[in-house]
Amino acid sequence: MAVPTIVWVLLTNRRFVVGIALFLAVVLTGVIGPLLYPVDPLSFAGPMETPPCEKYPLGTDTYGRDVLAQLLVGTRTSLYVGFLTALIAMAIGTVIGAAAGVKGGLVDEALMAITNVTLSIPSILLAILIASYLKVRSLEVVAAILGITSWPWYARAIRAQLLSLREREFIYLSRMAGYSDLRLAFEDLLPNIATYIFMAMVLFINGGILGEAGLSIIGLGPTQGVSLGLMLQWATLMEAFRRGLWWWFVPPGVMIVAATSSLMIVSTAMDEVFNPRLRERG
Amino acid sequence: MVRLGPFARYLLMRAAFLLATYITAITIVFLLPRLIPGNPLALLLTQLYQQAQANPEAIKEVYKTLMEEFGVGKPLWEQYVDFLSHALRGDLGTSIAFYPRKVIELIAPAIPWTVGLLVPSTITAWIIGNTLGAIAGYRRGSYFEKTVLTVSLILSQTPYYWLAMLLVYIFAIKLNLFPAGGGYSYGLVPSLTPEFIADLLWHYTLPFLSIVLVAVGGWAIGMRVLVIYELGADYMVFSENLGVEERKLFRYAFRNSLLPQVTGLALSLGSVLGGQLITEIVFNYPGTGYILFRGLSTLDYPLIQGVFIILVATLFLANFIVDFIYALIDPRIRLGYAQA
Numbered sequence: 321m322a323v324p325t326i327v328w329v330l331l332t333n334r335r336f337v338v339g340i341a342l343f344l345a346v347v348l349t350g351v352i353g354p355l356l357y358p359v360d361p362l363s364f365a366g367p368m369e370t371p372p373c374e375k376y377p378l379g380t381d382t383y384g385r386d387v388l389a390q391l392l393v394g395t396r397t398s399l400y401v402g403f404l405t406a407l408i409a410m411a412i413g414t415v416i417g418a419a420a421g422v423k424g425g426l427v428d429e430a431l432m433a434i435t436n437v438t439l440s441i442p443s444i445l446l447a448i449l450i451a452s453y454l455k456v457r458s459l460e461v462v463a464a465i466l467g468i469t470s471w472p473w474y475a476r477a478i479r480a481q482l483l484s485l486r487e488r489e490f491i492y493l494s495r496m497a498g499y500s501d502l503r504l505a506f507e508d509l510l511p512n513i514a515t516y517i518f519m520a521m522v523l524f525i526n527g528g529i530l531g532e533a534g535l536s537i538i539g540l541g542p543t544q545g546v547s548l549g550l551m552l553q554w555a556t557l558m559e560a561f562r563r564g565l566w567w568w569f570v571p572p573g574v575m576i577v578a579a580t581s582s583l584m585i586v587s588t589a590m591d592e593v594f595n596p597r598l599r600e601r602g
Numbered sequence: 603m604v605r606l607g608p609f610a611r612y613l614l615m616r617a618a619f620l621l622a623t624y625i626t627a628i629t630i631v632f633l634l635p636r637l638i639p640g641n642p643l644a645l646l647l648t649q650l651y652q653q654a655q656a657n658p659e660a661i662k663e664v665y666k667t668l669m670e671e672f673g674v675g676k677p678l679w680e681q682y683v684d685f686l687s688h689a690l691r692g693d694l695g696t697s698i699a700f701y702p703r704k705v706i707e708l709i710a711p712a713i714p715w716t717v718g719l720l721v722p723s724t725i726t727a728w729i730i731g732n733t734l735g736a737i738a739g740y741r742r743g744s745y746f747e748k749t750v751l752t753v754s755l756i757l758s759q760t761p762y763y764w765l766a767m768l769l770v771y772i773f774a775i776k777l778n779l780f781p782a783g784g785g786y787s788y789g790l791v792p793s794l795t796p797e798f799i800a801d802l803l804w805h806y807t808l809p810f811l812s813i814v815l816v817a818v819g820g821w822a823i824g825m826r827v828l829v830i831y832e833l834g835a836d837y838m839v840f841s842e843n844l845g846v847e848e849r850k851l852f853r854y855a856f857r858n859s860l861l862p863q864v865t866g867l868a869l870s871l872g873s874v875l876g877g878q879l880i881t882e883i884v885f886n887y888p889g890t891g892y893i894l895f896r897g898l899s900t901l902d903y904p905l906i907q908g909v910f911i912i913l914v915a916t917l918f919l920a921n922f923i924v925d926f927i928y929a930l931i932d933p934r935i936r937l938g939y940a941q942a
Contacts, residue, residue, distance in 0.1 A: 335752075439869070440623045440921065441630075441914060444876030449631065449910050452898055453638045473869065530761050537763055537880050538895055552764065556884065561767040562782050564775055573764035580759035588755060588823075597834050598827065 329593055336593070339585030346579045350399050353392035361389035361546045372567050379567040382558045390546050391571050397547040398529050399579065401463045405528025406521050408467025409474065414517075416471070417478025421486070422501045422509070432479065439472035444534060451540035459542050466531040467524075474520050481513045515594045522587040526580040533576055548572040609929055616925045620918045625686070627914045631907045632685045636678070646698070646903060664701045671695045671904070694908035699900040705908035709893055715785060716878070716889035717916060719806070723813040724867070724874055730814070731821025732863055736856045738822065739829030750822055758819030762877035766812040766884040773808060780808050783886035809885045813878055817870070824866065828859035861932055868924040872917055 330336050366384040370376055378387035420431040446469045451457060457465075485491060485508070494508050510517070529548070535541045536549025537556055555561065555569035592598050650665045676684075688695070694705040731754075738750040774782035786792065786801050832838060832855040841851060882891030890909050897905035 436619070437623045437626050440620070440872075440918070441627050442872030442876050442917065444873065444879075445910055445913060446630070448876075448879075448894070448898075449634060449906065452901075452903075452906050453635055526759055530759075533761055534763070534877065534880050538883060539898055552767075556763075556767070561771045561884075562775060564771070566771060569764075569767050569771075573761065573768070576764065577756065577760050581756040584755045584759050585752075588751070591827075597831050 326593075330590070333589050333593060335585055336589035339582045339589055342578060342582035343586060346395060346575065346582065347399065349392060349575070350396035354389075354396060357389060357392055359386045359389035361385060361393045369565055369568075378571055379565075381554060381560075381565075381568050383554075387551075387568055387571060390551050391548075391575060393546045394548040394551050394572060395575050395579070397459060397542070397545060398532055398549065398576065401459055401466070401532045401542075401547065402525040402528035402579070404460065404463035405466040405470070405531065406524035408464060409471040409524045409527075410517075410521060412467070413471035413474035413520075414478060417475035418482065418505050418510070420475070421479040421482030422505045428479070432476070435472045435475045438469075439476065443469040443472075444531065447531060447535060448538065448540060451535055455543075457541070457543045459545070459547075462532055462535060462542050463528060465535075466528050470524065470527055470531070474524070477516070477520065478513070481516060482509050485509055485512055515591055519587045519591060522583045526583055529576060529580055533572075548576050612929050613922075613926060616922060620922055624915060624918055628686055628689045628911060629682075631689075631910060632682055635903065646901065650698075664696075664698060667696050667702070668698065668904075689911060694911060695904035697897075697902055697905045699896065699902040699905065705904050706912075708905060709890060709908055709912050712888060712890045712893045713912065713916065715887060716875075716882070716891065716913075719809055719813065719882075719887070719889060720871065720875055720878055721920070723810050723878075724817060724871060726810075727814045727817030728821055728863070728867060731818040732825045732860065734818070735822035735825025736829050736852075736859065739826040739859075740833070740852050740855065742830065747826070751826065754819035754822040754826075756819070757815055758823055760816055760819075762812055762816050763880040763884050765816060766809065766881045769808045769812055770884070781805050783884075785888040809881060809887055812881055813874060816877070817874060820870070821863065821866075825859060825863060828862060829855050832859050861928075864924065864928050864931070868921045871920050871924075875913060875917060 362385060364384045366376060366380040366386060368380065368384050369382055370380045372379045376386055376388065378391060380386060381390075416431050416435060420428040420435075443466075447465050450465050450469070451462070454461060454465075482505075491504070491508055494504055499507070532541060532547055533549035533552055536547060536553045539553065541547060541549045541553060549572075551572040552569060555565070555572075558565075558568075560566075560568040647665065647668055650668065692706055694709075697703050697705050697708055700708055734750050735754070738744075738747040741747050770782050773780045781787070781804065784805055786798065786805055790798055790801055792798060833851075838851065838855065841854070879889075879891030879894055881887070882889040883895045886892065890913060894906065894909045896902070897909060
């Protein structure tokens with residue numbers, strides 16, 4: 321009975337519904353969009369810099385390429401990079417944070433020293449430096465660069481959460497019962513911070529999408545294909561925003577904001593529902 | 603004096619940590635090109651060498667300087683010691699694209715522009731965001747809270763540089779209210795005249811706004827949650843039941859929630875800086891982002907590395923100042939070290 325109640329509670333939360341609907345719309349745009357509008361996004365076939373019209377719903381760019389076709393494929397690419405970044409960053413962060421939090425002592429000190437040092441160097445700067453040395457950058461390479469440079473805050477947060485839990489009575493009981501560290505981590509500790517982990521995942525996906533766009537604009541994005549970031553890069557190179565070509569630079573930005581903010585809205589709504597400390601009193 | 607002890611010790615430890623991190627950052631800069639398969643720096647050298655054989659003396663000079671600075675032929679540890687000692691003395695090598703100018707000469711004039719944009723916008727956003735977030739958290743369920751939260755959620759996830767493009771398009775191109783880019787008008791010479799300062803601020807508005815708007819969102823979201831947590835704390839419920847007046851309750855919650863936000867300041871400076879570099883490119887703002895972009899487009903590795911090292915150093919200096927403020931306002935730091 322528990323699961324339907326939770327689903328019901330979530331579905332009656334307006335913020336959650338709006339957020340999830342918006343995010344699903346973005347995902348569908350990326351997944352199904354290119355199938356419904358099968359135009360080659362990189363074909364130079366069209367006329368130059370045409371505003372939206374019947375034949376080109378979002379116009380064309382300086383190279384005569386269809387902006388709508390770019391947007392659909394670009395959304396797919398950016399979502400992929402976002403998810404992959406989150407996967408990589410969370411794998412590293414969870415292992416390091418949980419090991420430090422559960423083991424404590426010297427392991428903790430050593431891991432946190434590494435984490436704090438990495439954390440102090442801004443991730444996007446490090447990402448720029450690494451990317452500048454790689455001549456060929458596939459989508460996976462871009463995601464790996466973003467993932468490897470962004471895990472530290474998460475490792476530290478996981479550790480902090482675990483440490484605050486460690487002193488609770490139920491943990492003492494489990495320890496007295498002779499549970500292993502691994503069992504302690506997976507049965508007592510991590511479930512307690514599940515919402516927290518979900519929120520972190522949202523931040524990482526968003527970080528991946530925004531990071532890809534950031535790297536792309538300065539010419540360090542994927543070296544092949546189309547992404548929302550690459551669209552912005554081309555628009556920047558051709559000064560689209562100074563020349564009034566709004567149909568070129570506005571759509572990719574709107575799509576990025578739709579994807580990232582809808583995820584944030586979902587995670588905030590879930591936090592309101594699941595986090596007892598955030599529940600409204602009275 | 604006794605009470606000052608732990609305080610100074612805390613700051614000393616922070617300084618030592620930041621210095622160690624700084625050396626790590628330099629080490630990363632040193633190792634990266636040498637670890638990546640196909641050594642991009644060596645590749646660049648070969649390219650330059652081939653060009654040099656084609657003709658001019660000039661390229662041979664560049665090649666020779668680079669060979670020396672890169673330490674070709676020397677053992678790795680010697681290269682590292684050279685690199686580190688040069689970097690710590692502020693010698694970041696010679697630019698390739700702007701040969702024979704030193705990297706530090708190229709970056710130095712850009713730093714005031716970047717810091718001048720980063721620090722005021724971050725502080726402004728911190729104040730506005732935290733105030734809005736605190737009020738939103740305190741007035742749970744109100745129309746104000748819902749609006750602040752929704753707007754903040756969207757703003758905080760907007761890329762700075764895209765917002766920058768929108769601002770340029772709307773306020774510079776369509777409405778013609780602000781300049782479309784640059785740090786000051788062509789023909790003006792930087793000076794302390796009212797005319798120049800007015801022109802400077804006029805060019806400053808849009809880049810400043812693009813950063814503040816996004817950053818406000820993040821602070822407001824964080825602060826709202828912190829205040830809600832604080833209001834749920836036992837001491838708050840107790841005070842409320844005691845009949846402590848509302849303004850006082852709000853002040854308690856606000857003060858206690860500000861501490862984590864001060865720590866957050868140090869971290870956020872780094873990510874704001876990252877976004878700002880790209881914003882500078884959109885605005886053609888004469889900061890380090892613009893220098894970095896020129897380095898990237900010509901694959902001027904000494905310049906790229908130099909920007910990285912300088913920015914990390916600037917950031918650490920800022921971090922240390924934040925640490926100092928934090929130690930001043932949090933009595934628990936002194937207490938913690940006194941017990942240890």
